[in-house]
Amino acid sequence: MVLLLFVDLDPELAALRPLGGFFVLNTGGALPSALPTLARTYENRPTETYGNPLTFRVGKVAAVLRAPEPRVAASVFQQGLAARLWSVTLGCALAYDGVPDLDPALLRWDPDASAPDDLWLSEVRPLPADPETVAGVVLHGHLEPLAEALRAHYRVAPGLLWGNAASALVGTARQLGPAARPLTAALLAHPLLSGTGTLTGAAFRRRSCCLYYRVPGGGVCGDCCFTRPPRPSARGASG
Known part of the structure; x- marks a missing residue:
């Protein structure tokens, strides 16, 4: 006999709101149909409003950070x-014991906006x-095609991107508290994230660097493989 487990989510995902804006996902209401889906973004298909949404967003981030x-x-x-996607899925997993299907074709986004006004389901x-389901939703559904799209435009090492994904996952879990640790540990054991770093309790030390130290005034993050910004001669190892 096969036992089917049914989960239920309220249409507005209201249980995410007390967790803060970074966890909130817009649903229902007047869907901004003029905005691209993430599926279209990952496929590098241009739009009338933003041209290529991916390069538009990266350009905006570059301008803000210099x-x-x-x-x-x-x-x-x-x-x-990655942190936005982990926040929605882990937040729902704890609040509902279920997660929303974040199929990139169902998620519209505004490359010019910040959370929580950037994503609509x-x-x-x-x-x-x-x-397994959460990994399918976030890792395979989004972060794999996103990594491919970024590598098509920018010289970003795969190990750096998967280190970012693991770092974002652990950062999200830290905000949610001990209840999120079992799911987080299971996700870190996934082949795409395994080997990206070491998790000890709530502390994570990654084996790559996100390159934030290269931003004017930036430094190394708390989970960085470096303890201090590397000298120019060491920068080749940072990705």
């Missing part, structure tokens, strides 16, 4: 989007919150 090279801005952008379709 990034010295595009791949630094690409890294910062990718880690931010056109349909809330519930899925179970087991590690």
Whole structure:
């Protein structure tokens, strides 16, 4: 006999609101149909409003940070989007014991906006919150095609991008508290994230660097492989 587990999510994902704006996902209401889907973004298909939404967003991040090279801005952008996706899925997993289907074709985004006004989900379709499903939603559904799209435009090392994904995952779990640790540990064991760093309790030390130290006034992050910004001769190892 096969036992089917059904989960339920409220159409507005209201349980995410108390967690803060970074966890919130817009649903229902007047869907901004003029905005591109993330599926279109990952496919590098241009739009009338933003041209290529991916390069538009990276360009905006580069301008705000005064990034010295595009791949630094690409890294910062990718880690931010990864954190948004992890926040929604882990937040729902704890609040509902289920997660929304974040199919890139269902998610519209505004490359010119910040959380929580950057993402809209056109349909809330519930899925179970087991590690395999969550990995399928975030890692395979989004972060793999996003990495491919970024590598098509910018010289960003795959290890750096997966280190960003792991760092964003652990950062999200830290905000949610001990209840998120089992799911987080299971996700870090996924082949795409395994080897990206070491998790000890709530502390994570990654084996790569997001390059934020290259931003004017920037430094190394708390989970960086470096303890201090590297000298120019060491920069080749940072990606």
